[in-house]
Amino acid sequence: MNWRKLRVFVLTVLVLCLIPATRYYQIDVPLMRYLNGSRKVDPLSLHLAGEFVENNLGTEQGADGSVTVRMIAQQYLFVPHCILVPAGVPVHLRITSADAVHSLAFNGTIYNVKVLPGTISEARLQFSSPGEFKTVCREFCGAGHYAMRSALKVVPRDQFPVLRSGQRGNCEDQ
């Protein structure tokens, strides 16, 4: 047995394991930050310009029927407070934080999205049947963390309102 070769092999395996580990534990890696440069956003001026201005938040329906949800997590609220999505359609979630680290979780589902200030977190969600889910923050974010909850409403596809371009949907449309 060539011990030197074995040592190199073991070390290589360990280093390779670190890559998925950083993704799994969501460790901040400068290289990944560089590669994700297009997902950067200034947390202090979300309300002034760009994707997260207040009239762009909520559910957007593209011309091809795709559904995008944009949200802001902040101390101690998710904005908009209740989101409306159609069932059986892949939903593209884009969320960012205005202050601290939050974690958006839909109770009763497998989805748990970590939200970091300065970065747009993306997720693909799909809900097979209509229903209502509680949305909670699963990362301690400050004094009001335990009341940081909101709702997600899944409605049948035919009941989902037809959104014009520029129009954003939330639970008030239902």
Add this chain to the structure above:
Amino acid sequence: MRTNRRLGFPGWSSPRLFALAVVVTAGSLLLGASGSLPEQIPSYVSWTPETIAAASAGDAFRGMLLAKRCEHCHGAEGFSDRSTTPNLAGMDQLAIWKELEDFRSHKRESRTMEPIAASLSSRDLADVVAYYAKLPVFTDLQDNRSFPQPRPNPSHAGMASHLISFGDGGRGIPPCQSCHGPVAYRIGVPSLANQNGDYVLGQLEAFANWNRANDINMPMRTISTLLTDEERHALAEYYGSGLGQQPGSNR
């Protein structure tokens, strides 16, 4: 001449290039216009380090001279005699600065305050804000102030103190004290401990009706909409009677 020709693309004369540029620009403008509405901006204030430095660099003595104009409504000691006008004594300077800045840019509406704020320069704003932040909040029996109003009825006080201390997790209402103090403050958020009840109620209702829409990322518009009418009254009574200085007390 020959070298010039060699540099250009073969078959692309300048009129053709120009036409292409026109088509591409017009097309992108049209596509861009159909996709999005004009942005709704709640407030031009963004809490960058430069903004905070500019807002907190005021001269309180000069602010004292400027504040003679504010005395008529906001009181000589920063406590107003009418309960619909806010008390400013001892309030965080960034909180008052943001409101003045929003009055100046017409992001918050007020017939009285918009022209006054527009007449102040950026330096005046920082100075007057520094003065009010330094005013003490002790009780002065000689002062004509409306502040500690009669105590609310006990059921209202209990409701309000629960909302202030714990919020309502079931509806997703965070506790008031996690931003408005005394447990924690966020930048630019006013303390409510010495605020007039009718003013608090008026602002909660204005936020709920979207008549006031200058909260950055709309926390107050969201929360005020979630509160019931009774809860808004209870909170206003609680703060207006001075109980907000020690939330959790029902008497």
